[in-house]
Amino acid sequence: MTDLQFMRRALELAQQAKAADEVPVGAVLVLDNQIIGEGYNQSIKLSDPTAHAEIIALRAAGLQHQNYRLLNTTLYVSLEPCAMCLGALQHARIAKLIYGASDSKTGAVESVYQLLDQPLNHRICWEKGLLSSESAELLRTFFRERR
Numbered sequence: 001m002t003d004l005q006f007m008r009r010a011l012e013l014a015q016q017a018k019a020a021d022e023v024p025v026g027a028v029l030v031l032d033n034q035i036i037g038e039g040y041n042q043s044i045k046l047s048d049p050t051a052h053a054e055i056i057a058l059r060a061a062g063l064q065h066q067n068y069r070l071l072n073t074t075l076y077v078s079l080e081p082c083a084m085c086l087g088a089l090q091h092a093r094i095a096k097l098i099y100g101a102s103d104s105k106t107g108a109v110e111s112v113y114q115l116l117d118q119p120l121n122h123r124i125c126w127e128k129g130l131l132s133s134e135s136a137e138l139l140r141t142f143f144r145e146r147r
Helices: 003-019 053-065 083-092 132-146
Strands: 026-031 034-040 074-079 096-101 125-128
Touching (some): 003 053, 003 132
Parallel strands (some): 074 096
Antiparallel strands (some): 026 034
């Protein structure tokens, strides 16, 4: 599969979040071209402020691999991660992050904070903008419908 296909899957998961009346964000964690974890926002459903798409994908992968270290993996997420999620990505030792839309309110890669530029013990490579228009439109539509 390609980066584009994995990001499309993340957007499908974001649609599931929207259908559940959650903020539409989806995430897919990949190792050796295979999905090993995926998730979508479920904070409301689970009454859990940590139930972001990225965290759910990491938890699923950690359980599958019986290890919290998820070396050599790539995370595809429809929205720029927040500080909490980036902290989890650091602890999991994710190798690469690819996200769609930027988040001007809580984005911690470059929009509000630049946490991955800090001198930490693990460096995550990152790219932005893959299917960003689709990701941003999904979020705009969701919030417009809620108003």
